[in-house]
Amino acid sequence: MLESVRNFLSGRRVIIVAILLAIPFVFFGSTSFGTTFTSFGTVNGESVSQMDLNIATNQVSERLQSIYGEEFSLDELDEEVALSLIQNEIINQKILLSKARDLGIIVSEKQAKQEIINLDEFQGESGFDQRLFESSIRANGWTPEESINYVRERLSLEKLVSAMSLIAFPIEDDRKELVSLLETSRDIDFIKVEKNIIVNQQQATLEEGEEFYNNNPFIFLSKEKRDFSYIVLDHDTYKSQVKIPDDFVEEAYGEYLVNSEKQIQNRISHLMIEKSNYQNTDEAYKKISSIYESISLGEISFEDAVEEFTEDLASKDSIGDLGLSSGGAFPDEFEKAILSLELETISSIIELDDSLHIIKLTEVIKPEVKSKAEISKQLTGELIDAEALALMEDDFLEIETMVLEGLTLNSIASSINAAIQITGLKTIDEIQLNGFETVTQSELFDQKLLPNKIQIYEGNDNYVFVMLTQIIQPEVQPFINVAELSMEEVRINKANKIIEDFASVAPDVLNGEQMLPKLEGFSKENYKGVKRFSSLLPPEIINSTFESPIGAVISNESFNGDRYWAKSINEKIPSKEVLSELSDQYQGFYNENLGQQFSGFIDHTLSKGQKVRLKNLTTN
Secondary structure, three states: OHHHHHOOOOOHHHHHHHHHHHHHHHHHOOOOEOOOOOEEEEEOOEEEEHHHHHHHHHHHHHHHHHHHOOOOOHHHOOHHHHHHHHHHHHHHHHHHHHHHHHOOOOOOHHHHHHHHHOOHHHEEOOEEOHHHHHHHHHHOOOOHHHHHHHHHHHHHHHHHHHHHHHHHOOOHHHHHHHHHHHHOEEEEEEEEEOHHHHHHHOOOOHHHHHHHHHHOHHHHEOOOEEEEEEEEEEHHHHHOOOOOOOOHHHHHHHHHHHHHHHOOEEEEEEEEEEHHHOOOHHHHHHHHHHHHHHHHOOOOOHHHHHHHHOOOHHHHOOOOEEEEEOOOOOOHHHHHHHOOOOOOOEOOOEEOOOEEEEEEEEEEEOOOOOOHHHHHHHHHHHHHHHHHHHHHHHHHHHHHHHHHOOOOHHHHHHHHOOOOEEOOOEOOOOOOEOOEOOOOHHHHOOOOOOEOOEEEEEOOOEEEEEEEEEEEOOOEOOHHHHHHHHHHHHHHHHHHHHHHHHHOOHHHHHOOOOOOOOOOOEEEEEEEEEEOOOOOOOHHHHHHHHOOOOOOOEEEEOOOOOEEEEEEEEEEOOOHHHHHHHHHHHHHHHHHHHHHHHHHHHHHHHOOOOOEEEOOOOEO
């Protein structure tokens, strides 16, 4: 999530220009993502389109190229890995957009247009050039409406991220304070009592164990056990129920061929004459007719004619190139003319409202068309997935209704011919539902869970209907079952008594006023120049020592039960000169710490409660 946010922090103008002028070029490589579908579901209610998929593909590709070099291609990745990266990119972008929408900071269409108008890339001699804008974005596969909508979204995200990024604003004084904190050192005297060693030295009899057992029965309670009955609806199980129609592959392959035809992209160049540059339309026609005749007779090439005569300054430097279209990027008159052109041929004169054109078909990009044998498995797989999901959803809705009506789990299982599974009596550590991992052990042992009441849980591609059927409450276990455990508790108590008796004299021992007991597990040492994040002592001991005045004795227990008494002898604080020298060395650490704070904020605030409903997302 943080990586997606950082993509927006490089500046508003760069974002907009990248969207309008750069993104489409990645889309025409040998790897493409998606299917013949036009909808890819939703994320937090935001629809995911083919354009979203294309943009995400481009952003992932650029990010990887920045790491591995410009020659790197998504083709080098395993398809599942590439698709996962693209899917995560889509999810992150859409979550941000949905949060911006929830907060009411989606910018208006007017603001988006104003942003485009102010871009240097679309300025002519007299300010914003509408023709330059439209020809530029159409050359890259956009319509004006699409470009404005995506500029709106990007500006909204920039507004959201700018607000959030305030918490990650670096401050020089903060960095120096952090350096001072980390570089300050103390000399520490300490006593360490290793509890496990003390415990292992103690003796315990069976009689002592039984006495402890009788005095502390609730320490030896058994764990609560629960028994569940449940029905799992699993997507994979329903696949076996799907029947493939005899003519399905034939019909689906026909649709695949039709859609493949629609994906053919044509690149054209044009020569334009502007009507307003002439006294009347007839004069403009005479001009372009003369040019057309010269090209047709071979007196001049189309490319030379464009360089000499075209009045479209936006495309002149690229020899009239208008980019690619799969049927909707160019004016209708152009699209119609393209249908009758062969590669490297020119059209007759085309008239638009304000201009006259000659177009040339310069490139045809056709998608790889797989044979029926090659694609039949994919087609049937998609059908089986979709039909299995539909069957499962039908059963889910039917069962959900029956649950609300109060039917028993047995009645529900009979009505849909499903098997009831039983966990048997299990503790919280042992419990699991076969075929369903989403529900947690703590959820199944929630005290609010009522017996004989069906609970519904949803997984990634399955559902489970669970009923608690029996509870065995904790009870005191027989002594014979816990004798060893009870005697271990006796040894621990004896060790605790020794440590507590020593605690009363520990400060005097630390200060040299009394001798350290000559027992295994007791030690006294001195460490010099200990810093806050040193590994010489447990962090809880170092933190307590640094938070106490010089000479004060602190007592603390480490994570493993060892007991410490410690005091700092002196403190060395780095001078201003040393801080200045070390400040740059801590820049990376400081930025990482700041970034982690920002990342935690993003993950907690934005990812919480995300609703991902992606579908039809695959590679082809």
